Amino acid sequence: MSMLDKMLERYYASRLNTLAVTAACLGVLGGLIRIFWFTPIDSYQGVVQKIFYIHLPCAIGAFTAFFGVFVASIAFLAVRKDVFDDLASSLAEVGVACCSLVLITGPIWAKPAWGAYWTWDNRLTTTLILWVLYVGYLLLRHLSLESEQGKRAAAVLGIIAFLDVPIVRMSVKWWRSIHPSVLSGQKGTGLDRPMVETLWISLLTFLFFFAVLLVERFALARAKTLLKKVRMQMEVC
Amino acid sequence: MEYLTAAYLVLWAGLFGYVLRLSSKNAELLRNVRILVDFWDTKVSESPPKKP
Numbered sequence: 301m302s303m304l305d306k307m308l309e310r311y312y313a314s315r316l317n318t319l320a321v322t323a324a325c326l327g328v329l330g331g332l333i334r335i336f337w338f339t340p341i342d343s344y345q346g347v348v349q350k351i352f353y354i355h356l357p358c359a360i361g362a363f364t365a366f367f368g369v370f371v372a373s374i375a376f377l378a379v380r381k382d383v384f385d386d387l388a389s390s391l392a393e394v395g396v397a398c399c400s401l402v403l404i405t406g407p408i409w410a411k412p413a414w415g416a417y418w419t420w421d422n423r424l425t426t427t428l429i430l431w432v433l434y435v436g437y438l439l440l441r442h443l444s445l446e447s448e449q450g451k452r453a454a455a456v457l458g459i460i461a462f463l464d465v466p467i468v469r470m471s472v473k474w475w476r477s478i479h480p481s482v483l484s485g486q487k488g489t490g491l492d493r494p495m496v497e498t499l500w501i502s503l504l505t506f507l508f509f510f511a512v513l514l515v516e517r518f519a520l521a522r523a524k525t526l527l528k529k530v531r532m533q534m535e536v537c
Numbered sequence: 538m539e540y541l542t543a544a545y546l547v548l549w550a551g552l553f554g555y556v557l558r559l560s561s562k563n564a565e566l567l568r569n570v571r572i573l574v575d576f577w578d579t580k581v582s583e584s585p586p587k588k589p
Contacts, residue, residue: 317561332545530573
């Protein structure tokens, strides 16, 4: 039993899962209430700008999850333990969910801001490529029927697909883009102090919520793998 | 707009209820799988080795 399995067992045995899910739910609800009722409306874009407090945390959640897939895939190829493969697949699913939310909330914001739901802008196109890459990753896992060869191929794809993440991040700097770069590291992002505070609250609560979802998905993946192992041993006996 | 926002928050609340239910079911599933794995490990370790 790996260290991650022991941690998972302790997490559920101590009923920390109920506490974590409740905290995550209340956190996001609190964050949403702050976004809608206690954050000033943008003087230029109006109320539609508020979607930004959901759009950005989803994007950061997706990038973090894909970085996790990258690390877990390397670990799987290095030590060939199922636990890393399960972790990579769980992270990829959470990442794709976050990336899908980015691709849904983006066009909703783009229509009133730019006058079109979609433009083939560098940031938008590279994000779409990222989503397609990781949907392909999940399809590969599904179609390879969890064979050892399929797991290895998925790990290689998980490493290669991550190369798109820095491209998405840097696309607004490398090429001309109409997409705003809020986290550029430069002073003057155009956000007032209450807006920045709301952004941080939203970021932390959404990331915590995604982490809780990841633990749930990982627990399910581990249960499936353990059952598969027992079934294989039964067939041998 | 207020109604839309309220509907959106209710949707989130529903989603959270679902995640909470999913989590308790996951805990139960993991507990049962652990019992099965432990039982099987004990059974295998107690059973005599097969004759060649």
